[in-house]
Amino acid sequence: MEVVLAVAIGILAGSGVWLLLRPRTFQLVIGLSLLSYAVNLFIFSIGGLAIDKEPILADGVPPDLAHYTDPVPQALVLTAIVISFAMTALLLVITLASRGMTGTDHVDGTEV
Amino acid sequence: MSALLQGLMPHLMVAPILLPMLVAAVMLLVGEGKRAAKLVLGMSSTLLGLAISVALFAWVDAHGAVAYLPGNWPAPFGITLAVDRLSAGMLVLTWLLGASALSFASARWHRAGVHFHPLFQLQLMGLSGAFLTADVFNLFVFFEILLAASYGLLLHGSGKPRVRAGVHYVAVNLAASSLFLIGVAMIYGVTGTLNMAELSARLSGVGVANRQLIDAGAAILAVAFLAKAAAWPLNFWLVPAYASATPPVAAMFAVLTKVGIYALVRLWTLMFAGGPLAGFGADGLFVFGVVSSVLAALGMMASQRLAVQAAGGVMVSAGTLLAALGLGEEAVLGSAVFYLVSSTLASSAFFLLVDVVERWRAGATVVDEAPFLSATLEAQEVNLDDEEEPLVALPFPASTALMGMAFIACTLLISGLPPLSTFIGKVGMLSAALGAGGASAPVSARAWLFTGVLLGCGLLTLIALTRTGIRTFWSEMHRQPPRVRAPEGLPLVALLTACGVLALAAGPTMELASATARSLYDRRGYIKAVLGAEVRPPPTAREAGP
Numbered sequence: 001m002e003v004v005l006a007v008a009i010g011i012l013a014g015s016g017v018w019l020l021l022r023p024r025t026f027q028l029v030i031g032l033s034l035l036s037y038a039v040n041l042f043i044f045s046i047g048g049l050a051i052d053k054e055p056i057l058a059d060g061v062p063p064d065l066a067h068y069t070d071p072v073p074q075a076l077v078l079t080a081i082v083i084s085f086a087m088t089a090l091l092l093v094i095t096l097a098s099r100g101m102t103g104t105d106h107v108d109g110t111e112v
Numbered sequence: 113m114s115a116l117l118q119g120l121m122p123h124l125m126v127a128p129i130l131l132p133m134l135v136a137a138v139m140l141l142v143g144e145g146k147r148a149a150k151l152v153l154g155m156s157s158t159l160l161g162l163a164i165s166v167a168l169f170a171w172v173d174a175h176g177a178v179a180y181l182p183g184n185w186p187a188p189f190g191i192t193l194a195v196d197r198l199s200a201g202m203l204v205l206t207w208l209l210g211a212s213a214l215s216f217a218s219a220r221w222h223r224a225g226v227h228f229h230p231l232f233q234l235q236l237m238g239l240s241g242a243f244l245t246a247d248v249f250n251l252f253v254f255f256e257i258l259l260a261a262s263y264g265l266l267l268h269g270s271g272k273p274r275v276r277a278g279v280h281y282v283a284v285n286l287a288a289s290s291l292f293l294i295g296v297a298m299i300y301g302v303t304g305t306l307n308m309a310e311l312s313a314r315l316s317g318v319g320v321a322n323r324q325l326i327d328a329g330a331a332i333l334a335v336a337f338l339a340k341a342a343a344w345p346l347n348f349w350l351v352p353a354y355a356s357a358t359p360p361v362a363a364m365f366a367v368l369t370k371v372g373i374y375a376l377v378r379l380w381t382l383m384f385a386g387g388p389l390a391g392f393g394a395d396g397l398f399v400f401g402v403v404s405s406v407l408a409a410l411g412m413m414a415s416q417r418l419a420v421q422a423a424g425g426v427m428v429s430a431g432t433l434l435a436a437l438g439l440g441e442e443a444v445l446g447s448a449v450f451y452l453v454s455s456t457l458a459s460s461a462f463f464l465l466v467d468v469v470e471r472w473r474a475g476a477t478v479v480d481e482a483p484f485l486s487a488t489l490e491a492q493e494v495n496l497d498d499e500e501e502p503l504v505a506l507p508f509p510a511s512t513a514l515m516g517m518a519f520i521a522c523t524l525l526i527s528g529l530p531p532l533s534t535f536i537g538k539v540g541m542l543s544a545a546l547g548a549g550g551a552s553a554p555v556s557a558r559a560w561l562f563t564g565v566l567l568g569c570g571l572l573t574l575i576a577l578t579r580t581g582i583r584t585f586w587s588e589m590h591r592q593p594p595r596v597r598a599p600e601g602l603p604l605v606a607l608l609t610a611c612g613v614l615a616l617a618a619g620p621t622m623e624l625a626s627a628t629a630r631s632l633y634d635r636r637g638y639i640k641a642v643l644g645a646e647v648r649p650p651p652t653a654r655e656a657g658p
Binding site (some may be wrong): 020025028032035036038039042043046047072073076079080083084086087090091094095097098101102107108109 | 249253256260263267270271272275276278279280282283286287289290293294296297298300301306
């Protein structure tokens with residue numbers, strides 16, 4: 001499971017960085033989105049991967065760390081998802097404004 | 113006064129965050145238009161915030177670091193806010209810049225687009241939160257708040273150059289935020305904590321096997337901060353963004369790069385000023401600081417535009433501070449804190465001055481690149497304005513003298529020449545760097561390099577600004593005196609006076625800066641305050657108790 005997740009994060013981050021280096025604003029938006037997915041998965045995995053473990057205290061489960069999964073990364077990832085979602089929306093607005101004003105979707109606003 | 117403060121502490125600590133947030137919310141309810149009401153609201157909020165920051169600083173100076181538990185969870189579990197001298201000093205600086213930028217904007221620039229006032233308050237909220245938080249992830253959240261507000265403010269006034277610079281600015285900052293998250297996650301994965309004070313205490317327990325993970329996490333986190341602090345090679349976004357932002361916004365942005373510096377100072381001293389990993393990354397900070405300040409000074413030489421030179425000044429100051437932090441000496445850091453405050457005030461004043469000068473050079477017909485601030489729109493707005501306030505500027509007496517003197521003061525401040533405050537900061541940094549290890553100890557190669565870079569950058573910026581000054585002020589005849597309205601002239605004078613006061617009262621203020629550096633290196637006060645913050649008993653327990 002760790003290998004699958006690591007490969008997934010690697011592919012997402014690699015594709016994100018590749019697209020981030022491309023000249024079109026659409027590629028920029030998608031690249032940053034992919035990068036944020038990779039980061040979210042990375043944060044999620046940092047607490048260790050566990051199957052079928054409770055994140056918060058539940059009845060009938062002994063209250064020790066061996067029986068629970070770390071809830072903090074899940075809280076962090078939730079915050080990070082919301083923030084990156086909002087920022088992507090904002091970036092889209094700015095790129096649309098840039099497209100409207102400069103007449104090109106190049107990130108520099110001019111075709112070189 | 114002190115009794116009132118006694119009663120309000122520690123709850124007063126959240127006021128710099130809550131106040132602008134509430135005011136921004138109220139402004140949104142007020143609705144579009146009604147700029148006068150929003151201006152009054154924003155100005156009162158900003159002045160109140162300034163007063164609160166000064167009160168917090170006075171309290172912290174007398175009582176040491178204080179922590180506050182907003183959720184009433186004990187320290188490592190909930191989010192903790194903490195204020196010490198550095199945080200409180202940055203708060204005072206931020207709100208002072210906020211008040212002057214808002215006053216400047218009230219003359220005309222706040223009319224250039226919508227939602228200027230709420231965004232400005234949110235910007236202040238994000239900055240205050242970043243300075244107050246004692247939790248690494250919470251720091252990320254406040255970074256995003258201040259960045260989101262800064263995206264809006266950067267685009268205020270609209271127009272092609274702003275949108276074009278905005279795309280770059282947002283993209284670079286979003287990528288840096290990703291790095292921030294990766295760094296935080298790695299540090300959390302190894303140490304199991306996000307609380308800065310606990311992180312500092314837990315580093316000694318990190319095993320050799322995990323040492324590299326901590327190093328990598330800290331380095332990735334530092335790259336995120338270096339990008340915000342505009343260190344080379346992550347600084348190419350800064351000049352177009354700051355030079356195209358509306359002047360009051362750029363004046364506020366002068367403190368934005370300092371947030372990156374603040375975060376580096378805070379985390380580096382907490383994690384690496386002592387303990388098992390002492391000195392980690394200092395070489396890197398020094399090299400990046402030296403290279404960025406030299407390149408920024410060369411950039412100022414290469415440019416003829418005042419706004420670009422002002423942005424260059426911000427980068428020179430940030431680079432100098434990074435190099436000073438990289439020297440890893442407590443005495444250097446003390447003078448660097450002094451330099452941080454004075455150079456930020458100077459950069460902010462310079463951005464405001466650039467607007468006055470550029471408008472004067474453009475002549476009576478102001479050609480702004482803000483499509484919503486065209487001459488016709490301003491004329492329309494006279495008719496729509498309830499007060500029918502004249503939009504033609506009143507001549508400010510002695511405005512020419514003011515502009516010239518302000519330019520000289522800014523030149524002296526940015527290049528660090530006597531008699532103003534940045535000179536004292538630079539002298540302090542140099543004497544501390546050269547005298548490190550005692551009077552008889554040999555001076556290290558690094559200290560020589562630092563000296564050369566500081567003096568060389570000062571010379572380059574002086575040449576660049578003098579050349580522009582001659583071109584701007586002396587080579588042009590037959591010009592009308594500039595029209596500076598009182599709300600524009602006052603903040604300019606106030607910011608430069610603040611630098612003058614810092615220089616005149618250099619003894620006590622330098623002592624404060626040294627005390628700041630001492631407590632940063634000592635760390636115990638901060639850690640004790642954060643981890644020892646007392647949980648208040650819930651109301652039910654208090655009723656049941658005796």
